Amino acid sequence: MAELVYRPVIGFAKTLFKVWDLKIDCQGSENVPRSGGAVLVSNHISYLDFVFNGLAALPQKRLVRFMAKESVFRHRISGPLMRGMKHIPVDRKQGETAYAHALDSLRSGEVVGVFPEATISQSFTLKSFKSGAARLAQDAGVPLIPMAVWGTQRLWTKGHPRNLKRDHLPITMRVGEAVEAPRDQYAGAITRRLREAVQEVLEAAQRAYPGRPKGLEDSWWLPAHLGGTAPTVEQLRAAEAR
Template structure:
């Protein structure tokens, strides 16, 4: 079936990013398979992360169907777009329906996007991962694709106003090698290894990020353990 909505939305996003003069540094897109199902797994630091994570699949000419909270699908603007792009609504009280929907899509050869932290990390560090992505990959017999985003929080994130001016923000994205999800291995162990992979990619993205804060007022987007003023992660000694 022809994709009548998704490609134009991607085109509109790229036009916006060009207007904002965002500076992209994306590496590892050759790890995205050109065919077959896969579970793309990303950290979550901003409201636009699904757009940026989805861009990693474009060199392979793939589209990513993201699992997102059901309330986004009820919005009068985003709802029709999300449904037309075949993203998957997740009702946290009835998650099995979304799980089965995603499993069917994976088995039909789709790439499914998952944010295993389930919500934005206000500390901009990795929260604990839920095991759903690993279980999906195991049951569908597809690989996991670890992705790390950095800089997206500066545009729009929880607890901060949108900053969609022409600020030339850099956006750094790293895509790791596909990771097998052995059905014989415990999903929790796969999830631990997956989180470690994403953490490694996140640290690589942070090291490559070309901007350092000019003054103390510009450190809100930097994690406490890196010298910033973002809230410390729960349980952290920072």
């Protein structure tokens, strides 16, 4: 089936990457299967993560159908694009509809992209994972592909202004080996293994990342355990409680 929207959008995104002069380092794309269904699972630190997740699958000639909040599909600009690229709207009040849609896509051989943290992590560390990705993989009989992005928070993330200037920012992506999801195993146990796998590739991406803060004011994008000034999980919880 012709991809009348997705492929032009990919071309536009690649042009933007050149204009922004992003230094993209992606390894592990061979772990995305060349055919058949799979659930691509990533950390979530930026509004642009899905763009780079999709980029990581391109060497395998795969187009990823992302699960995204339903409000994005109602936007006058992003809505037609999201529908044209066959992404999957998620209404949190009626999650079973999105689940069924994603399951149909997986069974038809598509790669479905999921952010199991559900929202952007403002600490830039992994939050707890929802079990939906594991359950989808179990029900569809497909593997889970762990992935991590790093550096995207410096472009556009929650609580900070967008930085879409030509700043030569590095973006690092790592894709790990598949995590199997047997139907006879507890989804919670698979989710724990999945989170460990994403944590592993996240740490690999962070170790490989060439960018360093220019000073204290520029260290906002680094988590506290790496010497940055991003809020910790505990600080975020305290702020929410207040």
